[in-house]
């Protein structure tokens with residue numbers, strides 16, 4: 001805990017003073033650029049990755065960057081999504097999976113989560129991901145390639161779940177919202193965005209931000 005408390009002191013004496021005007025301005029409200037949905041994994045830092053300031057990202061995090069389908073779960077996910085879209089009017093939602101995801105690893109290795117009933121129940125919202133991997137990726141025997149495929153497919157499955165939320169469906173219907181599927185490879189700093197025309201994830205570097213990752217008409221999975 002000492003590191004955390006020392007960090008607060010450093011923040012107050014350094015960063016806060018330097019950005020005091022920004023923090024004071026935020027009292028007036030927030031107009032985040034996007035809703036960013038990602039994993040709870042400590043190796044992922046959405047604001048560092050996107051170089052965004054306080055007030056710019058509305059963030060939803062849980063194990064496995066999962067979005068339960070609307071009505072499937074009495075959790076905070078639906079409320080967070082509804083508030084971001086209907087009240088804050090975010091124009092973009094990113095679901096960002098990541099390399100070496102423990103939750104996706106658990107999905108592939110069920111005995112690993114046998115004694116974790118809460119995790120097991122939570123991962124039931126990724127059951128389609130598991131089925132897609134089991135039935136369509138039998139040729140992938142390399143564990144690391146299999147995990148990468150699981151992370152990618154799960155982002156697509158959760159994007160489909162996202163569309164079942166009424167606020168999202170309505171905003172998509174009036175073309176005021178874009179959905180993006182990303183995978184962050186933290187060991188290299190690369191981010192891959194789902195590109196519907198190719199049906200695959202492509203590196204985002206050097207590509208127009210609207211082109212490869214905006215998913216308007218995601219084909220059925």
Ligand SMILES: [Zn+2]
Nearest residue numbers: 039041101102
């Ligand atoms: Zn993870």
